[in-house]
Amino acid sequence: MDQNQLPTYNIFIHPDDLKELRSDLWCDDPVPGYLKTNNKRWDIDIVYRGSHTRKFKKKSYYINFFKPKTFQGVKEFHLNAEYKDISLMRNKLSLDFFSSIGVLSPSSKHIFLTINGKAEGVYLQLESVNEEFFKKRNYPLGAIFYAIDGDANFSLLSDLDKDVKESLDLGYEMKYGTDEDLLHLQELIFQINTLSKADFEERIKQYIDVQQYLKWLAGVICTQNYDGFVHNYSLIRNQDTGKFEVSPWDYDGTWGRDVNGKIMEYDYVRIEGFNTLTARLLDITSYRKEYQNILNQILDNEFTAEVMKPKIDYLYETLRPYIMKDPYFLDKLNEFDQEPEFILNFIKDRNQYIKENLYKLD
Template sequence: MEIGKKLPEYRLFIHPKDVKELRSDIWNDDPVSAKLTIDGKKFEVDLAYRGSHIRDFPKKSFTVSFYKPPMYRNAKVFHLNAEFKDPSLIRNKLSFDFFHDIGCLAPQARFIFLKLNGKNEGVYLELESVDDHFLTNRKLPLGPIFYAVDGDANFSLMSDLDKEVKKSLSVGYEQKSGVIEDEFHLQKMIMQINTIPREDFEKEIVQYMNVDKYLRWLAGVVLTQNFDGFVHNYALYQNRETGQYEIIPWDYDATWGRDVNGEEMRSDYLRMEGFNTLTARILDCQTYRRQYKKLLEEILHNQFTLAYLQPKIESMYRFIRPYLLMDPYKRESIDFFDQEPEYIYRFIEARAAYITSKLNLLD
């Protein structure tokens, strides 16, 4: 981030009756109309609360959909995340930048300052939506995108929620883009993951999954220690040219040593092998297990180091700290915020040491 650069200011106006409607039922996904001003340019947008448990927090998160003009920064939709439980506010962005740096698809994120009906609402993280525009902006072939919306997105024939056989192999997913037939291919992929014979798995799984990208994603989940990341907090994109799926991280605030409630999480809490059916089957193949080990060694040497990450973290802190003093939800906890860089640095060192000590298990 450039030193001296100002945080973009977004000014949102919602009619009082629509504010009342929003607040009357925080679980209602129906949007209300709003006006948004960015850099002097005015937009008419649809606005809705976003998230699951985060809707209960005092500082709300939003989904913004543009309709007049219909696009902003080559996007139709973006999300404004309050990052309410993350005392640092940077974990999501730090994670997505890290995933990008290790060769994974990941949403772009930037900090903004939000004013709502003239009052300071505080520092938010603007998150790129994973949709057709996400693909177009990266010059990728359009293809189906599925969001993993609950614990049944575990690549298994069995439900992770009730431990019964799934009624449908697409349960746990919400289709974001594509056509109806794409759901059948998703179901076929999950069936193949579970039924390809062990001796054939290494050569046949590449018909369905980009294994290199999956292993990079796996390394990212493991190193940032997103405990929910294996059965939730991701999207699947199928490249129509190759037929292979790639996996995209989502909602990574519960990382870098803290859980979903912002509480401390031990640096050895998540094992190096992770979990879910697909991960287990891929790591059962010696070739892929060795590839994963080599990848972890490279990332531990290059990107998952204090020398690499500390300047990025310090830059984010310097950038947003002055604005937190104007954030009505965060300014009283500024001392807690100031302690977080050192906390994250300790986590990086401890997590790197833990993973390094376990690498021999992949031999």
């Protein structure tokens, strides 16, 4: 296959099962089907994924394999429609960017999807953050927690109703782990909120990998994911060190646009970010300076128009022929054509804005 050619995934679902799937957007019970690509067949379970995205015309899907049990070495993956991102590349650009700055991040690739012979268009195949994700990376996995809503804000107060949380682990869903791991998460949230400033600098290092967290924070700041501080991440516990790390997830509302595809000006998100853990870390001089140094390095070496332009151009040239076949984007070709320049201008402006505000971390 030409490296600029997208693989085509053909999914087939019995009409009765497809009708059942479409009858309830919010049902999480999968229906059976099979996937064919390169003249090979896999039996699958398929269901809608996402929250507000389920209302969009172009749906996103979660796929689980059961015969054979793996596909390209994985037992599950996500197919994201990226319906509100006119570039169809923001999520991939973001996740690849996080990887480039040393943050554990899911791999992704674009594919072209058909269901029962009907073209559904360009999708982003996203690696699940699960046991396999860490096994591939030789990571000593202890537990995985998904931040499923705004209550994953590292605070004792709910981000949703501003009241005291009923549980310290509110806002998280355990993907992998034990009851003991849940206690470790609760302990983390408790310590973040109750350690005195005098004790925080030393003791917080027992619970989180501070440098890794600050790299992740820098990634959120550069890509300007407004929801990224209390949502759109996974919390992972390293079994060897006992410390938590953060991994990004769902980064389509980035690079100058929000989750609805509307323009988000380059100076919308402050460089100090948000959430309780971030505020407490940046209240410590040594951590604030470390964060400043991390940002400086990224702004000079990774988050530049010169570095990002070849990656953006490659994705644009690869996707464009398939955009013309995507029934949901066919009438948006002119907008798609303007996005590479839009993203590059955002990078230039955001880079300069962050540099001009680094003094706030002195």
